[in-house]
Amino acid sequence: MLKEVFIQLVSKYTNDSKFINTLWNQIDKKHRNKNRYYHNLSHLENVYQKLLVVQDNIADWDIILFSIFYHDYIYNVLKKDNEEQSALKVKEILELLGIDSQRIELCTEIIIATKGHQVSKTDDINYFTDADLSILGSSWKTYKTYYEQVRKEYKYYPSFMYNKGRIQVLKHFLEMPRIFKTDYFYNNFEIQAKENLQHEIEILSK
Numbered sequence: 001m002l003k004e005v006f007i008q009l010v011s012k013y014t015n016d017s018k019f020i021n022t023l024w025n026q027i028d029k030k031h032r033n034k035n036r037y038y039h040n041l042s043h044l045e046n047v048y049q050k051l052l053v054v055q056d057n058i059a060d061w062d063i064i065l066f067s068i069f070y071h072d073y074i075y076n077v078l079k080k081d082n083e084e085q086s087a088l089k090v091k092e093i094l095e096l097l098g099i100d101s102q103r104i105e106l107c108t109e110i111i112i113a114t115k116g117h118q119v120s121k122t123d124d125i126n127y128f129t130d131a132d133l134s135i136l137g138s139s140w141k142t143y144k145t146y147y148e149q150v151r152k153e154y155k156y157y158p159s160f161m162y163n164k165g166r167i168q169v170l171k172h173f174l175e176m177p178r179i180f181k182t183d184y185f186y187n188n189f190e191i192q193a194k195e196n197l198q199h200e201i202e203i204l205s206k
Contacts, residue, residue, distance in 0.1 A: 007020055031044065035153060038146060046135065047068050061125070064110070067110040071132070074086045074089060090111060110124065112133050113125050117173075130185035131185070
């Protein structure tokens with residue numbers, strides 16, 4: 001599914017099928033890394049499916065799609081600049097595809113916005129970051145699987161360190177005026193997300 005979406009997307013900007021397949025294989029390889037338990041192709045698929053629902057509200061759908069494929073391209077739990085490095089990668093690719101500089105800037109802004117998930121003046125950014133966080137508002141069973149997968153990604157850290165840092169992240173979201181910026185995601189995910197976050201904090205605090 002994702003491969004087809006990617007090929008159709010990039011084919012709008014180049015006829016070089018070898019180049020297109022090379023780009024996809026790079027994305028596929030990155031997201032199949034054995035250390036990716038959550039930030040893998042399944043996560044990209046989930047973000048894509050969530051954004052499909054609000055596609056009519058998106059101003060630049062192609063840039064949203066590029067953002068999906070590259071927002072976690074660089075992912076190393078030991079580093080603090082994953083989003084910035086992923087943004088540099090997508091900038092390189094979009095320049096090779098001859099995409100307008102303003103659209104490239106939007107794509108890099110979307111990816112960097114996934115670092116703090118703050119409110120943006122740009123609706124496309126808000127829709128993307130909301131979709132990226134939609135897992136927080138899933139059923140408790142699905143959420144539990146998610147936080148267990150994230151813990152596996154941070155397996156290098158002992159529990160006393162991980163739990164403290166994770167609780168800070170969870171409280172960061174709970175202290176936001178609202179986790180989800182757009183009305184659609186707020187109405188459908190906010191209440192459940194807050195319940196899930198609070199429940200995980202309680203588990204980690206034991």
